[in-house]
Amino acid sequence: MTTKAQSTTSDPNMGLIADHLWAYGRTRALHAATELGLFDALTAGPLSAAALAKALRSTERGVRMLGDALCALSLLEKSKGGYALNATSRAFLVSTSPGYMGPMILHTRLHDHAWANLAETVRTGKPTQTVDLESGGREFFPKLVASIFAPSFGASTLARTALAPRIQEKVVDVLDVAGGSGAWSMPWAIANPAVRVTLLDYEEVFPVAREFADRFGVADRFAYKAGNLRKVGFGRAKFDLVLLGHICHSEGRNWSEKLIRKSAEALRPGGVLVIGEFIPNDSRTGPINAQLFGLNMLVNTAEGDVFTLPEYRAWMKQAGLSNIRKLDLGASGPDIVVGVKKG
Ligand SMILES: C[S@@+](CC[C@H](N)C(=O)[O-])C[C@H]1O[C@@H](n2cnc3c(N)ncnc32)[C@H](O)[C@@H]1O
Structure with a gap:
């Protein structure tokens, strides 16, 4: 339109x-x-x-x-x-559609108050709520993650199929960082019975992930690691795939860079990092939805923002990843950046 x-x-x-x-x-x-x-x-x-x-x-x-x-x-x-x-x-x-977005649509009403205070947040720099901090996040995220399951699951399914079959086949151990409902790792577990997932998040969201894992018949291959991703280690060379689904925007610049470094360290040589995000153009003048999502981070987080492809590229390169690219998923497709750990 x-x-x-x-x-x-x-x-x-x-x-x-x-x-x-x-x-x-x-x-x-x-x-x-x-x-x-x-x-x-x-x-x-x-x-x-x-x-x-x-x-x-x-x-x-x-x-x-x-x-x-x-x-x-x-x-x-x-x-x-x-x-x-x-x-x-x-x-x-x-x-009844697998892509139903109703829960997410209704969830956005929770942001009304924060957006109504936008001018005040711009003036003071103080958001209405701080979901990027542990105090705010543990209460907010369990309500959010089920509502965004369908779009996240759809985005991850697209990303997986856009990767070359030789990459897909090599993936066995998966770390789903800030995994929430497990929507980013679930398509991998469903597609390949050899895949084992470690989902890292606050323990408050685990009941949501367990319910989806049960529903898709993959519960026995999901393990849960509870904790604050800023504090817990991800391990070294333990995973073939690390997923950062919709977490960098709420973490902000410094923590996103660190998160990408920790994720790269956790990959085996040849392993893949997949980042699902809202990515504005290089001059930050559009697209509208990416820029408005940036404002959503302003009113809801202390440090959140949206980042450009060159910014992700620089952080990923610095972390030792190569073959860094944004997947071509069409004009209305999700923004997904991937990089491969050097062998
Ligand atoms: C926007 S949701 C994304 C969930 C899922 N990856 C998806 O895209 O559907 C962000 C997730 O990050 C988790 N999270 C946020 N900050 C965190 C932190 N400091 N430590 C651990 N988990 C965190 C939340 O609990 C939530 O599950």
Whole structure:
């Protein structure tokens, strides 16, 4: 969908301001439709506003206006029979789909308060909460990790298949640093019965990981190492694959660099480091979602940020990795950087 916000004109653009001003309406429409179960109600086929309103125990006027807005947002279509799912809503917004993003969508409401204080955080440098510190993280992350399982699992599955088969086949011992639900290591364990995973995280998230490991039938190959990743050792030359899934952004510059060094040390020669992140362009002027995720770190962490590919490349090279590259997973694919430990 092209918006006025994406216009490249150098003329003054009032539409751009209007786009940004009303952007929160997009978020709210997505929240409301998810909360109401609107997408689920359309799985059997299109429904008129009246029929959809009945199914959702809501008013026809409200459902019609929300449904029309979702069409404008390219999340629904209108067919002869009424409102209908499209490819995107069917894949990501229906609760029976493996890619369902509903828990993550609803989770983002927890950030409302932090974002409402953005100006104050910019002024004082003090975030509303500090999930990067142990005191904040142990409470916050167990709530987060289950909600981001589907997108993380999807990203890791894409990353694994994008790596050459000879790399995939060599992986037996996996360290999933800040593993959370185990979403980054699970595709590896599912694909190869020889894979053994060590998941390092706060013990508070382990029940979530255990539940997913049970569900996928890989529980007997998951071991858990509890502790603060800033304090516990990762070992030396013990793993064929180290996963850093969505952790560098909340750790910030200094700790990310150290984390990459510790991860590289933990790899055997020829082993692979996979980093899943939100990566802005080199001049930090886009893409919009990466830059907004950076602001999300400003309001939620003491040191978090987003980092460019040259920054990751420099840290990885310094740590003794080579063949460092961002995987080509398409324009809307996740940002994943990989590097190989020199032999
Ligand atoms: C954004 S979640 C990512 C989880 C998972 N890797 C994923 O991408 O779905 C960050 C994870 O890092 C863990 N974490 C954050 N700071 C940590 C620390 N200092 N020590 C250990 N675990 C930490 C959290 O508990 C959480 O599971």
